[in-house]
Amino acid sequence: MTTAIIGIGNIGGIVARDLATGGEHVVLSAGNVDDVKKLAAEIGSLATAAETNRDAVERADNVVVALWLDAMKVVIPEVADLLRGKLVIDTSNPISVGGDGKVSRTLPDGQSAGEVVSGLLPRGTKYAKAFGTLPAPLLAASAHREPKPAVLFYTTDDVAAAGEVERLIRIAGFDAVKAGGVRDSLRIEVGGDLHAFGGLNGRLVDKEEGASLVALSKV
Secondary structure, three states: OEEEEEOOOHHHHHHHHHHHHOOOEEEEEOOOHHHHHHHHHHHOOOEEEOOOHHHHHHOOOEEEEOOOHHHHHHHHHHHHHHOOOOEEEEOOOOEEEOOOOOEEEOOOOOOOHHHHHHHHOOOOOEEEEOOOOOOHHHHHHHOOOOOOOOEEEEEEOOHHHHHHHHHHHHHOOOEEEEOOOHHHHHHHOOOOOOOOOOOOOOOOOOHHHHHHHHHOOOO
């Protein structure tokens, strides 16, 4: 299998490295092709640099879109005709960071980025939200944790997608716990009870605790 990573910033670059370390072929794409080629060379033989986002999507079975939400609103329509039949994994959080470092939501209360992104996809695309529940430094430091792997929560409405998302999360060095469907995405976005910058307050959990937390009613 091959997974495209669109966006190689903090989250995308880490996901690309972790998947390749686990044996997944990855094809990388971003605005600066030179940066893409540099990262692909650093990762090694399982990573390939794509010239464009469309090139990356065409060569992949799965697509991880690791961009800010506003950028996704531009990029996804540009590749939408190529997404049918593929799994699209969205890492986004509905936030912006001001010049003073203050984080604020970019969507109305009660609306998740998952709902917005899934609504941009053409019929026949499989969708899941994953890889965005930990900030980049914690995501990088927590892969292959011992003795019990750390959990990455995910949401999806697609049964077939769930199995593939869990495979990718395991390859990346984590345990996967489903937090529900797309309507539950708020729980795993910034400020949600299952996000590190939310109810978990920066704390990692194992699979047993993660499953228990999912079962709790949203506060």
